[in-house]
Amino acid sequence: MSVQQLFPPGGQSRALHGLYLNNGLHRLAPENEIFIYANYIASLDGRIATLSDDGHEFVVPASIANPRDWRLYQELAAQSDIMLTSARYFRQQAKGCSQDLLSLGREENSTDLIMWRQQQGLQPQPDVLVISASLDIPPEQLRCLNDRQVLIATCTASDGARRAFFERQGYPVLLAGDVRVDGALLRRKLCERGYRSAYMVAGPEVHHTLLAAGALDALFLTTHLGLLGGEAFHTITYGALLQSTQLQLESLYLDQQPDSSQLFARYAIRYAAAGPEMLALNVVE
Template sequence: MLKQLYPSCAEPSLLKGIYLKLNLHQRAKAGDVFIYANYISSLDGRISLFDKKEDEYTVPPSIANARDWRLYQELAGQSDMMLTSARYFRQLAKGKAQDLLPVGLSPNFEDIKQWREQQGLKAQPDVLILSDSLDIPLAALRSLSDRKTIVLTKTQANQDKVQQLETCGVQVIQAATAVTGQFVRQSLIALGYQSAYMIAGPKVHHTLLVDGCVDELFLTSHFSLLGGQAFHSILEDDMPVNHMKLLSLYLDEQEGQMFQRFAYQQIAYQNKGK
């Protein structure tokens, strides 16, 4: 059970369903798309640590846990599109990434699969990848054969790599200059998507945030201190302060973590010349 601390509620809540009930797939205004991000972080702000043995940044196993993963699934279940980075596929190719969306692949998530069907959503969300290098292992894309895969890239992208991806059935869309948050948002709208779940790291997050193109943040704070010098946090590049509005807060005493949901202040910093 969870304690709902904000808005305060005396009744304990079941973990299952606290996010699925939000209907994020119906939150977009007409002609817009609703974009939400999700992270699990240690108390000292680490979402990934460099693993010397694996020669790779990975989500620290000491904070990843099944209860948070259930909520990750509930958020994924409400999306038309999962928005990720090329790095994810590089990790996947090395066998070092979590499965992108196993909705319905485990009996534990059968209810989410059924919920998607009832809501008229496709069995699996489509996938949008941000990449300038286009260094995306083609073998790693095979697991996505059941959904539409789109890559957004810069204008001067390597045309041989564009062609290779297109031959594999991937739609590649090149920005007029660089891939900005507005370009991501407008591409999603033009393609008819209404909800997008951002599961990438700090660069993609920054890209969206500085253009005012991300609506809500779901942040699990795991009650652990990890230390370490080589790590990622949810946001690393320069930007003005964004004061977040807390929408809900649950305490999970069983695992020792808090589930927080925030709305971003909607400021397009770059567009305002800040």
């Protein structure tokens, strides 16, 4: 069950179990700050989701999802105070199109993560924050998460009656933007609530929301060494980025298996203020 360390160079074989748990992401934020990280699995041609067989929903292709990456996904979840996801995830769940991505320790080989959290002084399950402008969130899906606090982040343009409905149900609503949730405001609201680490597990739109505001600290990216092709797909982000966003490789592991291989990369995200030419380039669609 080992992987080969490629970066930093000179590394040796490392056990898959514990590979990301050792990152200590829940302890990285300076006082009164938060460390926000995202994680994706993509094919070598950059697809994170393709259309389901019935053509109705975008889903993570079964040919790239795999238990070894899933273990690392959960190790990242284990280090979070809160997981950030989208309303669309809950809508997909209500249609039975998405597996449970928010609960730790459901499988026998991940119960150690609940114990690990307890040893670290963390509650058994991370809280959950749902990002939505429409507030079209199936309440019965939120009720499944009755073992932790669920919050909703939305904008002031959202429906006031829906906001009041969710507040009455016990889900605090954070207003973090005018017509869309703004990544920087959201980050501040999370800090104010005392969260120190947040794991973003939504798709390209929420990723863009954080990147555009310079609010994401790190990206974990699994590249599954297969090509998917096709014309309808999602990549890890889209939309203009008003800052020059550079990634710096922090670690890279090769997981070479007889039938399929993958690379596990961790990047730090560095934002540089864009000059006028760069800004002009970025805003042209």
